[in-house]
Amino acid sequence: MENNSARIGILLVNLGTPDSTSVSDVRKYLREFLMDGRVIDIPFLSRWFLVNCIIAPFRAPKSAKEYEKLWTDRGSPLLFHTKDLKEKLEEELDQNRYQVEIAMRYQSPSIENGLKKLQVAKVEKIIVLPLFPQYASATNGSVIQKVIEVAKDWQVLPSLNFVSQFMDNRLFIEAWSNIAREKLEKERYDAYLFSYHGLPERQIYKASCDGFCKLNEFCCGKLTEENRFCYRAQCYHTTRLIAKNLDLDPSKVYTSFQSRLGKDPWVQPYTEDLVKELAQKGHNKVLAFSPAFVADCLETTIEVGEEYKENFEALGGKQWDLVPSLNSHPTWVDCVKDLVIKNS
Known part of the structure; x- marks a missing residue:
């Protein structure tokens, strides 16, 4: 009992x-x-x-x-x-x-x-x-x-x-959505970037069930029983849930991975490369999310909020805003x- x-x-x-x-x-x-x-x-x-x-x-x-x-x-x-x-x-x-x-x-x-x-x-x-x-x-x-x-x-x-x-808890998704809405009510953005902390590719393969993970859109495009332990697939799933909850245009939503260390290949696409791509595509206003972090830290405030902002603006981008972390919302x-x- x-x-x-x-x-x-x-x-x-x-x-x-x-x-x-x-x-x-x-x-x-x-x-x-x-x-x-x-x-x-x-x-x-x-x-x-x-x-x-x-x-x-x-x-x-x-x-x-x-x-x-x-x-x-x-x-x-x-x-x-x-x-x-x-x-x-x-x-x-x-x-x-x-x-x-x-x-x-x-x-x-x-x-x-x-x-x-x-x-x-x-x-x-x-x-x-x-x-x-x-x-x-x-x-x-x-x-x-x-x-x-x-x-x-x-x-x-x-x-x-x-x-x-x-990563798919209803209230977790709603918390991110509630904070983002404060930005969306004030501005209209050309693109929405969801940047997650990166991992070496070998760690993804180690967690793969029977070698299922291929680290591509076919593998990570949907969360299934086979890839449910895949970090990359979980990140893409979180992006889809938040974007759907906010009714964001899927064609304007991007997912990427930051904070590489060393020369070995890490999970892609890399955020630093995607920042360049967004600017080259003519996106002037970008709203960035960091849904791998629940509290503001070096990786959110400095890396995404300042460093990527500087890179984006140096490439001709006009506005780069960061959705604050959940903190104690x-x-x-x-x-x-x-x-x-x-x-x-």
């Missing part, structure tokens, strides 16, 4: 952020992030050399300057928006039954710390919600693995429930509550 009075813990997990904009803190963050074998999936010694001798030393100073542009009086937007989400979610839930904690996969607050708080509270069940809408081994998979590693030695193990993805809070209730 289900115990409806059981204490339930909720762990909201986002990617992570440096503790400050100092080069040393950014370097520390990059090392932890990129040494994750699910992020850079190459042999350990090769990964260690690449991260510690090449990427972190040379990239940290540049990234620190980018974080300085992003930082506010409240610190890192990704962190304080996650805190705001926690507080608003708590207001919507029965606090006698639910305890909400937040964690970052890399840096602080750590997953270990968040789980410890729930362990001390003697919850009977923990709902782990990685805040990544589309499933990927490098994000959701990494969070799930880390939680299991931390909890595996507990003498008393509560029930663990993982929310592996929510009321419909997004409703979505998280819905995910919690469904998994309680």
Whole structure:
């Protein structure tokens, strides 16, 4: 018989952020992030050399300057928006039954710390919600693995429930639509760009069921049982759902992938190439979305909101607007509550 009075813990997990904009803190963050074998999936010694001798030393100073542009009086937007989400979610839930904690996969607050708080509270069940809408081994998979590693030695193990993805949740789609409508009510756009975080192609193939994934429109044009674990197919599906909800002209809707690292082929089309294509086609006004991220961060505010805007305008484009992330928007809070209730 289900115990409806059981204490339930909720762990909201986002990617992570440096503790400050100092080069040393950014370097520390990059090392932890990129040494994750699910992020850079190459042999350990090769990964260690690449991260510690090449990427972190040379990239940290540049990234620190980018974080300085992003930082506010409240610190890192990704962190304080996650805190705001926690507080608003708590207001919507029965606090006698639910305890909400937040964690970052890399840096602080750590997953270990968040789980410890729930362990001390003697919850009977923990709902782990990685805040990544589309499933990927490098994000959701990494969070799930880390939680299991931390909890595996507990003498008393509560029930663990993982929310592996929510890219087609009705309220998730509505949250993006509600925020976008604020832009659409003021402007008419020539094109709509949905930019998602990229992954190496090899990671897509590794997740493929019996070699089904071909990374083309035939494969990703529709979400099916065969490709439902394909990150690229999930991203295209999210684009279609949001565009349909907003009644956008399909011929003006584009999906692309950003944030490449290294020389290996990543999921295409690349956002930087699509920006050029949009300008060459004569699109003067573009509205950009970043539906792989639920909180404003370096990849949304700086990369999509500023860098691609500068590139677009340098190529003759007139206007480039970014739809803000979900952050702690009321419909997004409703979505998280819905995910919690469904998994309680």
